Amino acid sequence: xxxxxxxxxxxxxxxxxxxxxxxxxxxxxxxxxxxxxxxxxxxxxxxxxxxxxxxxxxxxxxxxxxxxxxxxxxxxxxxxxxxxxxxxxxxxxxxxxxxxxxxxxxxxxxxxxxxxxxxxxxxxxxxxxxxxxxxxxxxxxxxxxxxxxxxxxxxxxxxxxxxxxxxxxxxxxxxxxxxxxxxxxxxxxxxxxxxxxxxxxxxxxxxxxxxxxxxxxxxxxxxxxxxxxxxxxxxxxxxxxxxxxxxxxxxxxxxxxxxxxxxxxxxxxxxxxxxxxxxxxxxxxxxxxxxxxxxxxxxxxxxxxxxxxxxxxxxxxxxxxxxxxxxxxxxxxxxxxxxxxxxxxxxxxxxxxxxxxxxxxxxxxxxxxxxxxxxxxxxxxxxxxxxxxxxxxxxxxxxxxxxxxxxxxxxxxxxxxxxxxxxxxxxxxxxxxxxxxxxxxxxxxxxxxxxxxxxxxxxxxxxxxxxxxxxxxxxxxxxxxxxxxxxxxxxxxxxxxxxxxxxxxxxxxxxxxxxxxxxxxxxxxxxxxxxxxxxxxxxxxxxxxxxxxxxxxxxxxxxxxxxxxxxxxxxxxxxxxxxxxxxxxxxxxxxxxxxxxxxxxxxxxxxxxxxxxxxxxxxxxxxxxxxxxxxxxxxxxxxxxxxxxxxxxxxxxxxxx
Amino acid sequence: xxxxxxxxxxxxxxxxxxxxxxxxxxxxxxxxxxxxxxxxxxxxxxxxxxxxxxxxxxxxxxxxxxxxxxxxxxxxxxxxxxxxxxxxxxxxxxxxxxxxxxxxxxxxxxxxxxxxxxxxxxxxxxxxxxxxxxxxxxxxxxxxxxxxxxxxxxxxxxxxxxxxxxxxxxxxxxxx
Numbered sequence: 001x002x003x004x005x006x007x008x009x010x011x012x013x014x015x016x017x018x019x020x021x022x023x024x025x026x027x028x029x030x031x032x033x034x035x036x037x038x039x040x041x042x043x044x045x046x047x048x049x050x051x052x053x054x055x056x057x058x059x060x061x062x063x064x065x066x067x068x069x070x071x072x073x074x075x076x077x078x079x080x081x082x083x084x085x086x087x088x089x090x091x092x093x094x095x096x097x098x099x100x101x102x103x104x105x106x107x108x109x110x111x112x113x114x115x116x117x118x119x120x121x122x123x124x125x126x127x128x129x130x131x132x133x134x135x136x137x138x139x140x141x142x143x144x145x146x147x148x149x150x151x152x153x154x155x156x157x158x159x160x161x162x163x164x165x166x167x168x169x170x171x172x173x174x175x176x177x178x179x180x181x182x183x184x185x186x187x188x189x190x191x192x193x194x195x196x197x198x199x200x201x202x203x204x205x206x207x208x209x210x211x212x213x214x215x216x217x218x219x220x221x222x223x224x225x226x227x228x229x230x231x232x233x234x235x236x237x238x239x240x241x242x243x244x245x246x247x248x249x250x251x252x253x254x255x256x257x258x259x260x261x262x263x264x265x266x267x268x269x270x271x272x273x274x275x276x277x278x279x280x281x282x283x284x285x286x287x288x289x290x291x292x293x294x295x296x297x298x299x300x301x302x303x304x305x306x307x308x309x310x311x312x313x314x315x316x317x318x319x320x321x322x323x324x325x326x327x328x329x330x331x332x333x334x335x336x337x338x339x340x341x342x343x344x345x346x347x348x349x350x351x352x353x354x355x356x357x358x359x360x361x362x363x364x365x366x367x368x369x370x371x372x373x374x375x376x377x378x379x380x381x382x383x384x385x386x387x388x389x390x391x392x393x394x395x396x397x398x399x400x401x402x403x404x405x406x407x408x409x410x411x412x413x414x415x416x417x418x419x420x421x422x423x424x425x426x427x428x429x430x431x432x433x434x435x436x437x438x439x440x441x442x443x444x445x446x447x448x449x450x451x452x453x454x455x456x457x458x459x460x461x462x463x464x465x466x467x468x469x470x471x472x473x474x475x476x477x478x479x480x481x482x483x484x485x486x487x488x489x490x491x492x493x494x495x496x497x498x499x500x501x502x503x504x505x506x507x508x509x510x511x512x513x514x515x516x517x518x519x520x521x522x523x524x525x526x527x528x529x530x531x532x533x534x535x536x537x538x539x540x541x542x543x544x545x546x547x548x549x550x551x552x553x554x555x556x557x558x559x560x561x562x563x564x565x566x567x568x569x570x571x572x573x574x575x576x577x578x579x580x581x582x583x584x585x586x587x588x589x590x591x592x593x594x595x596x597x598x599x600x601x602x603x604x605x606x607x608x609x610x611x612x613x614x615x616x617x618x619x620x621x622x623x624x625x626x627x628x629x630x631x632x633x634x635x636x637x638x639x640x641x642x643x644x645x646x647x648x649x650x651x652x653x654x655x656x657x
Numbered sequence: 658x659x660x661x662x663x664x665x666x667x668x669x670x671x672x673x674x675x676x677x678x679x680x681x682x683x684x685x686x687x688x689x690x691x692x693x694x695x696x697x698x699x700x701x702x703x704x705x706x707x708x709x710x711x712x713x714x715x716x717x718x719x720x721x722x723x724x725x726x727x728x729x730x731x732x733x734x735x736x737x738x739x740x741x742x743x744x745x746x747x748x749x750x751x752x753x754x755x756x757x758x759x760x761x762x763x764x765x766x767x768x769x770x771x772x773x774x775x776x777x778x779x780x781x782x783x784x785x786x787x788x789x790x791x792x793x794x795x796x797x798x799x800x801x802x803x804x805x806x807x808x809x810x811x812x813x814x815x816x817x818x819x820x821x822x823x824x825x826x827x828x829x830x831x832x833x
Binding site: 020023027042043046048049050052060065068071074076086130259518641642 | 677678779792814823828
């Protein structure tokens with residue numbers, strides 16, 4: 001048998017082996033395909049997990065941006081809307097200021113990278129500097145956005161009062177500009193001294209020259225008052241990897257709401273949880289400004305709420321007549337002129353838990369009843385020129401009252417305690433008549449010639465003795481809370497009666513119970529004394545030792561003035577040097593008897609805002625003003641307050657506002 | 658078909674084929690092992706990120722600023738300290754350094770905290786407490802999660818954020 005294989009047989013043999021190899025290879029290829037397909041699923045899973053981890057990191061970083069931006073805003077709350085040095089408003093000279101978004105801008109912060117989200121009416125500040133870096137490769141940037149900031153230097157902020165200064169030029173700042181201002185100044189300059197006095201122009205009371213003429217700005221010509229205290233700031237943050245350009249980018253946004261430090265704004269010039277003992281020439285002033293924003297307005301009554309009420313008759317002088325020459329310049333109607341002089345408020349002077357004692361003033365007896373009464377009406381600014389001196393007004397709410405000695409007698413003799421339904425104003429309202437009342441609307445008034453009266457106002461008289469008909473008495477409550485607003489003359493006291501003094505004044509004022517006072521202290525700038533405080537001071541200060549104030553502490557709000565009133569919580573006694581002004585709220589923390597001392601020589605010292613005491617308050621010194629100023633209290637509250645995210649405003653998706 | 662051909666095919670080709678298939682399957686198994694390991698790692702990472710996020714959220718949810726004013730205060734947040742306690746106890750709900758199981762894997766969490774104080778306007782924050790030792794403005798928190806993967810290798814993941822020292826009670830006042 002020939003076992004030798006032919007080449008063909010050999011080839012056939014190899015081919016048969018090759019077939020099995022090819023089969024194996026096909027099997028392997030199939031296996032590989034299954035493997036690759038399976039691994040693709042695993043890879044996608046892997047990628048999803050990695051992307052999730054990167055997104056988590058990026059979102060953590062973006063959220064960190066929001067948190068840091070919030071606290072930076074709190075730290076710079078006095079700068080964010082300020083045109084002063086270091087301020088963020090254009091014109092302050094700072095390197096970084098609020099800038100308008102370019103129209104149609106698609107890049108952050110005004111856009112989301114592909115579309116525009118904030119139009120050119122929005123302004124942004126950022127990227128916010130001085131924010132701490134995060135560990136790791138993901139870093140964030142943050143911006144503030146606002147559409148309510150006033151950053152136009154040509155636009156003079158109007159804060160709700162015509163500012164009449166003692167300067168010879170009498171600048172009137174507000175809705176008037178250019179020629180109108182000069183014209184008004186001319187008119188004011190030629191006014192009678194009586195009218196100047198009415199306007200507070202010739203105010204000789206050492207309150208400075210920054211008094212406001214109350215103006216109902218809701219009725220002023222169409223110049224919208226800009227909001228220098230922003231209700232809300234948008235914060236956008238974007239986080240991305242520093243090293244990986246294609247890595248996750250997270251964007252978050254939140255709206256920060258500005259929050260006052262006050263749980264309740266002080267409702268009186270002086271609030272004390274104990275007794276109040278005043279010695280010397282201490283003058284407590286009503287609110288020299290119009291109410292600000294209801295229902296934050298804690299004023300007792302806005303006379304404009306009372307239809308037809310005319311304060312001019314109360315004054316016995318026809319402001320309408322006197323001011324008529326200003327009408328064309330101010331572009332006001334007769335009714336608005338009436339509003340101009342009727343928009344006064346009735347703040348409480350003293351609210352105490354204990355008795356108030358007013359000691360006689362040494363060496364001088366002053367204070368006409370009219371002055372005291374009208375000061376109680378908050379008309380101090382208007383009447384400054386009329387009375388040489390005002391004394392503490394009689395709006396005192398407490399369990400028992402000691403009468404003003406110079407009025408009641410030579411000694412500190414107690415007088416009848418006030419009942420719960422305190423009758424503050426010894427005035428009355430007569431119904432409108434065709435003849436007796438003040439004319440509030442003339443048929444024609446041209447060049448002083450008036451052709452008949454269209455509408456008469458009810459008359460308020462200021463009798464020294466209350467009228468016997470109690471239905472005609474204008475009864476005012478000492479305190480009015482927002483839940484108990486009054487809108488008519490009758491029933492002003494409301495059903496709630498006079499509220500009891502807060503049991504915990506710290507909690508009432510700041511929302512921090514006295515036992516948690518350390519929390520408030522931790523949020524404050526803690527000082528040993530007050531020597532470092534000056535006009536640039538702003539925010540919340542906690543002073544552990546005795547406090548001596550000199551010069552201006554903080555600034556008061558006014559047209560063109562960026563206010564930075566302060567909130568000082570003092571653990572020791574407080575004294576004010578001659579001529580010093582504390583703009584803001586002074587809170588005397590801790591029980592016992594606390595003293596506030598004023599200067600014994602001119603010029604007078606002033607606390608413009610409010611004075612609060614946890615215990616008994618003893619004030620001495622001969623030349624001390626306490627001016628209850630709502631606008632400053634409100635501004636102080638915001639400057640010492642904080643920003644907090646508005647619930648529900650957080651989003652990780654940008655959307656057009 | 659003759660015997661010679663049958664003999665040659667049966668042994669050599671099958672052996673060669675087996676060797677080829679064995680190599681292929683070995684490679685496949687190796688690949689699968691790596692894939693499973695990676696998938697396990699991915700799942701582990703995702704879990705770790707979840708766990709880290711959970712702790713960050715826990716630390717953010719303080720009830721007040723000052724220690725003692727509430728069960729968990731902002732001031733309590735420190736390295737490996739702080740967080741909401743279990744209800745009715747003082748033990749932390751999500752404590753540090755205690756191994757815990759998530760889907761049969763053992764995880765451990767730690768966190769580090771850096772404090773920042775804004776003490777002046779327009780300035781960078783300080784990292785040392787200013788006079789009077791006020792509460793910090795911000796706390797930078799890095800939560801690190803460590804775990805052992807299916808290979809027995811140690812793995813870790815960290816997540817960082819900043820927590821603002823803002824009083825939650827003040828935020829509630831925004832709506833008054």
